[in-house]
Amino acid sequence: MGIVYKKYLQVENGEKILVCNTCKTHFATYEHILSKQFFGQYGKAYLFSNVINVYTGEAEDRTMRTGRHTVQDIHCAECSTVVGWKYLVAYEPTERYKEGHFILERTLLNHVQM
Ligand SMILES: [Zn+2]
Structure with missing residues (x-):
């Protein structure tokens, strides 16, 4: 795996960011959310x-409600908890917009206000 350098999000004062529920590592801002319908x-x-x-x-194929996808689990760089997955390939043309994007499980997230 190699060394993971922990980064911090640059945000405005008062902006909320999404963090790991276990170790509070920064993951994303609300502006990075494309959809909450997952x-x-x-x-x-x-x-x-x-x-x-x-x-x-590891990349693997999974059949979901919306068809077959190649995905990779994503782990928190700090505590290694599996927090979601990344879409590599969507086999259904209507699902291709997900490719290269990330799913994070709501219950594994917390948020902090800067
Ligand atoms: Zn964590």
Whole structure:
């Protein structure tokens, strides 16, 4: 895996950011949320355009309600908790907008206000 350098999000005062519920590592801002209409293993999940301080696992094919996708689990860089997944390939043309984007499970997130 190599060394993961922990980064911090640059945000305005008062802006909320999404962090790891276990270790409070920064993941994303609310502006990175593309959709809140997703479901993960534990319930509600959000689709993000970008997430920082995570590393990816092995690529594998999974069949979801919206068809077959190649995905990688994403782990928190600090505590290694699996917090969601990244879409690499969507086989259904209507699902291609997800490619390269990230799902984070709502229940595994917390937020802090800067
Ligand atoms: Zn963590």
